[in-house]
Amino acid sequence: MSQGKSSFTPIIFYAIIFTFFSCQKKERTYFEAIALNDVKLSNPKPGSWRYDHDEKFQKFEDFQKVKKIKPETGKNIIYLQPIGEFSNLQKNEIKLTQEYLKIYFQLETKILPTLSNSIFPKSVRRIKDEHEQILAGYVLDSILIKRKPKDAVVLMGITEKDLFPRPEWNYVFGLASYENGVGVTSIYRFSNGSLTESNFNKSLIRLMKIGSHEIGHMFGISHCLNANCVMNGTNTLPETDFHYARACSLCQRKLNSSIPYGNKKRLLELKSFFEKHHLNSELSRAEQDLNLFQ
Structure with missing residues (x-):
């Protein structure tokens, strides 16, 4: 009896050790x-x-x-292109968004010198609900695609003017060309047209969300249903x-x-x-x- 017992014990011991290390590997x-x-x-x-x-x-x-855009050597920087006349609070909002996107995507993110609203011709402007709007497609096709830096993986325009995509639409938060790696978003509606200290964080996080969402699309991620x-x-x-x-x-x-x-x-x-x-x-x-x- 003692011999059979001693020969069986090591088998159980080794089995326990094996199970332990197997579990350890499945972290x-x-x-x-x-x-x-x-x-x-x-x-x-x-x-x-x-x-x-x-x-x-x-x-x-x-x-x-x-098929999607991927960062690669020599073409791996996210650029933000402000367009318009920005208050100091709005400039700070863009700066913090740049810092956030750099962390979110773990890619170098830079802000380009601001372009004036004079870059928009009269033909792409309209008055809607007593404020001016800009045709979003023009910003992509006639401004951003032509100005995209060679080392840019993505160029995201940010305007303080409201945007509309086509005459029959009231407005749009933003628009993007995923194939070309360019997009534009407006901060106008994020603060109901007036950014203040009291609504700053709400507007900021909206810009952070819309910016990371659109750039995420450019990197091939579809709308999440998970x-x-x-x-x-x-x-x-x-x-x-x-x-x-x-x-x-x-x-x-x-x-x-x-x-x-x-x-x-x-x-x-x-x-x-x-x-x-x-x-x-x-x-x-x-x-x-x-x-x-x-």
């Missing part, structure tokens, strides 16, 4: 860890983007097959406000496959940015991601 990836912080989407309500648009879920495998995410489609400012500035785990995985940055470094920098500028909801989400990852 969660960064994306698996932060997926626990993803907030699933509820059923769309009338008037929302998903209610009005029947879009296909873009899986990671689908994303890999998409979770509450900056890449969700949006019809209105309240819908934009409801969406997080945080990219969900799936959209982060897509972005990181095109831009090989360190996820922990990015997350720590985002946390620091949100903390410094008192963006408390996004700070809380960054801290939750860090806790899950660590």
Whole structure:
């Protein structure tokens, strides 16, 4: 009996050791860890983007097959092109957005010298609801594409004038040509036409969201149907406000496959940015991601 018992014990011991080390090797990836912080989407309500648009879920495998812009050596800088007459608060809003996009995409991001509104001919201006609007397509085709720096992966125009895409439309938050890597957004409606100290952070985070959303599209990421995410489609400012500035785990995985940055470094920098500028909801989400990852 004693011999049979002694010969059997080591087998159990080795089995336990093997199981232990096997489990140790199966640690969660960064994306698996932060997926626990993803907030699933509820059923769309009338008037929302998903209610009005029947879009296909873009899986990671689908994303890999998409033709898209990628940063490459000598062509890896994000440029912001201000166009208009900006107040000091608006200039600060653009500067902070530049800092944010640099962290979000982990790419060098620069602000070009401001262009005057005189660059818009009379033929692309109109008065709507007692304020001036600019034809968004003209900004892309006749200004940004022609001025895109050679080392730019993306050029994003920012105007203080309201934008419209075509005569029958009232307005648009922005417009982009993903193939050419150029886009434009207006800050006019982010602060109801008047940026003040009291609405500064609300306007800032809207610009941060719209800017990272449009550039995310240029890098091949479709509208997100996975979770509450900056890449969700949006019809209105309240819908934009409801969406997080945080990219969900799936959209982060897509972005990181095109831009090989360190996820922990990015997350720590985002946390620091949100903390410094008192963006408390996004700070809380960054801290939750860090806790899950660590």
